[in-house]
Amino acid sequence: MSATGSTPEPRTAESGRGLVRRTPRQVSVARLAESGHVPRRGLGQNFLIDDNIIRVILAQLEGRPEDVVVEVGAGMGVLTRALVAVAGHVHAFEIDPSLVDSLHVSLGQPEGGLPPNLTLHLTDVLAADLEGLEPKPTLCASNLPYSIAAPFLAEAVWRLPTVRRYVVMVQREVAERLVAPSGSKTYGSLSAWMRLHTTLRNARPLSRTIFRPVPRVDSTLLTLERTAVDPLVECRPWFVRGVIDAAFGSRRKTWVNAMAAAGGLSKEALTAAGAEAGLKPGLRAEQLEPKEYVALARELLARGWTPPMPRTPSVPRTPLGRPDS
Incomplete structure (x- = not known):
C-alpha cells in the first residue's frame, strides 16, 4: 500500500519462502495516527504498515497497464494507491464508512476528487454484484480481512471468471486450507473447491509486525493462478x-x-x-x-440429486453453500 506513488527498493530482502521482514516506512504509521481511526476487530481490520511489502505484492501480481484489479479491504488506501499507479482500473471495496476521509487523503488528486481509473465501492463485498463489475476484473490484490477471506475467495473464483491471478494476504490457517492436498488434515471442502479453480504459485509467510494492530495470528501472502475449469x-x-x-x-x-x-x-x-x-x-x-x-x-x-440447503446460512450470500466444512 504505497503512500507516495512509487515504492522504493526494500532495504533487505529475504530470498525463498522465508519470513518477510523489512524496515517499514513510517509514512503509513503516521497516516494511521493522523486519522485517529481505531481499528475495528469485528471487521478484521489489521492495516498493513510496511510499505515495502507493496513491492512484493506488485511483483507477484505481474500486472499490465490494461489490467483491472479488484481490491477487498481498501483500508487506509495505501495498497489502493499503488494499484492505481500501475493498473488500467481498480475496483476497491471498503465496508467501513469511517475510513472514507482517510481514503480520500491517500487517493485524492491535486485538483480534487479520486483518480479517474478508480471505482470506490463502499459496501460489503460479500453482498456486492461481482458479476456486474465494469470493467471486468482481471487480477485481485488484497490484504483480506480475516473474517471474510475464505468466503470471498470461494465466491470470487466462480463469480469472477476473468480474474487470472490472486495475490492476497490471509490468515495462515486459512492459507493452509485453501491449498491443502487431499489426504491431509487441513483438506476440506474449501480446499477441493479452490483447487478446481486455482493452483498455488507462491506462499510467503509474513511477520505479524507489518500490521497495526499487531494480529494475534500469523499471516501468509498467497499467489494463486487460475487454471482451466471443468465445464x-x-x-x-x-x-x-x-x-x-x-x-x-x-x-x-x-x-x-x-x-x-x-x-x-x-x-x-x-x-x-x-x-x-x-x-x-x-x-x-x-x-x-x-x-x-x-x-x-x-x-x-x-440421477436428479439435489444439493441440500446450506447448514450455515450466516456465511454464504449466494447459492454456493458453506465455504468450508
Whole structure:
C-alpha cells in the first residue's frame, strides 16, 4: 500500500519462502495516527504498515497497464494507491464508512476528487454484484480481512471468471486450507473447491509486525493462478459445490454415508453413482481428489440429486453453500 506513488527498493530482502521482514516506512504509521481511526476487530481490520511489502505484492501480481484489479479491504488506501499507479482500473471495496476521509487523503488528486481509473465501492463485498463489475476484473490484490477471506475467495473464483491471478494476504490457517492436498488434515471442502479453480504459485509467510494492530495470528501472502475449469464447474458451480459440501458433512463417515445423511439418494444409489465415477464407497471425503468430485457430480446430476440447503446460512450470500466444512 504505497503512500507516495512509487515504492522504493526494500532495504533487505529475504530470498525463498522465508519470513518477510523489512524496515517499514513510517509514512503509513503516521497516516494511521493522523486519522485517529481505531481499528475495528469485528471487521478484521489489521492495516498493513510496511510499505515495502507493496513491492512484493506488485511483483507477484505481474500486472499490465490494461489490467483491472479488484481490491477487498481498501483500508487506509495505501495498497489502493499503488494499484492505481500501475493498473488500467481498480475496483476497491471498503465496508467501513469511517475510513472514507482517510481514503480520500491517500487517493485524492491535486485538483480534487479520486483518480479517474478508480471505482470506490463502499459496501460489503460479500453482498456486492461481482458479476456486474465494469470493467471486468482481471487480477485481485488484497490484504483480506480475516473474517471474510475464505468466503470471498470461494465466491470470487466462480463469480469472477476473468480474474487470472490472486495475490492476497490471509490468515495462515486459512492459507493452509485453501491449498491443502487431499489426504491431509487441513483438506476440506474449501480446499477441493479452490483447487478446481486455482493452483498455488507462491506462499510467503509474513511477520505479524507489518500490521497495526499487531494480529494475534500469523499471516501468509498467497499467489494463486487460475487454471482451466471443468465445464460442469463453470455451468453449475452451485451443484458441484453442493456435492463437495455434502461429502464433507461428516468427516468421520465415508463419503457415501455422509451424503446419504444429507438426503436425496439412498446409500445404494450413491454407491452406484460413485462406481460410475470410479469412486470406492469406503473412502472418506478427504481422500477424494477435486476432479473426482466433478466426476461424481456428473453422475449425481444425471440421477436428479439435489444439493441440500446450506447448514450455515450466516456465511454464504449466494447459492454456493458453506465455504468450508
